[in-house]
Amino acid sequence: MTIYTPWRKATSFLAGALLLAGCSDDKPTKAEKVAAASVPGAPPQAAADEAAKGAPASNVTESNELIEFVYAYPKEAAQIPELAKALDSDRAAKRAALVAAAERDRTAAEKEGFPYRAHSHRQAWQRVTETPRFLSLSAEIETYAGGAHGMQTFDTLIWDRNRRKQLKPLDLFQSGEAFDAAIRDPFCAAIKRAKAAKGMAVDEAPDSVFAKCPPASAQTVWLGSSDGRYLDRMTIGIAPYEIGAYAEGSYKINVPVTGALVKAVKDEFARDFLPIR
Incomplete structure (x- = not known):
């Protein structure tokens, strides 16, 4: 065995966050702009x-x-x-x-x-x-x-x-269904903006496997903190083939931790979350 430097650095996450900061005609809300500043879920530093x-x-x-x-x-x-x-x-x-x-x-x-x-x-x-x-x-x-x-x-x-x-991360929520319901709209809107930033149009053909926004609970969820005290940032990793062809690559979608999302958290963990105000 020899020592190896990881092929991925934290800056790869920063690149993903910067990519998602790109705007399409569907402009992000103030809360989503705050979420997009994260490096998936981590403080900027x-x-x-x-x-x-x-x-x-x-x-x-x-x-x-x-x-x-x-x-x-x-x-x-x-x-x-x-x-x-x-x-x-x-x-x-x-x-x-x-x-x-x-x-x-x-x-x-x-x-x-x-x-x-x-x-x-x-x-x-x-x-x-x-x-x-x-x-x-x-x-x-x-x-x-x-x-x-x-x-x-x-x-x-x-x-x-x-x-x-x-x-x-989903163990902290009441159920996958509750999690999906709380973030579906901002999650699906953020996917459209991320695809537009790559120059990819959303395939809305009825018979297309990529026409529907996938459930966020079926993807990879990262929870982070901006202050080291509360969980107030979230990024969802989407692998190739999930929302587009392999050539599109993967996506890292920043989603705001809203009051609606915190309401979906189990009582045991509610005090550990802080929604964006």
Whole structure:
């Protein structure tokens, strides 16, 4: 194993936020402008703070003719033994799955007489924010399985210090349906603006798979904080093929934490949220 610098830096998130700041004819509201200033959910200084900390606490890479594997997580996660153990277990499972698929495909390639292309899995967890109760992490994942192109996906988690338990952001809400109902309008409007910023028209043909705005709860949700005290920022990661062709790439949609959204939060967590005023 050797030390590897993650292929994605926090500035990639900043690029996404700047992209979403671009305006179309559908101008964003004041609340949405505030939300769009986040780096998904993190305070503006987060990128600089993360860069100043240096390499992540756990950063493993393996590169050979069979696979390329990268898995990293920051020191804030490593400082929580239960979370570090869970991430180490996830890393081992991801590597095992990668090796199994790669060995199977290499055997098939040799049998059929065509070149084998090394499979890869690259995943870097980064700190979104910390509050007295929560540590929020985001991950960008790049995979390649020998086809025409690779794939990008996202992941998310929240560590609840009070319960000493790993959660998903949606666990903090009453239900996926309540979450979707609270943010559907600003989420769908933000998607249209993000697509317009890329020069992509929204496909509204009745028979198009991309005609409808997808449920936000089916995407990757990152929760963040502007002040390190309350959860008041949110970004939703959308992988390729979800709202457009592969060529469009992924999207990071900033959505305001409104009073309506906070009303959808479970009572246990309501005091940890602060809506935009």
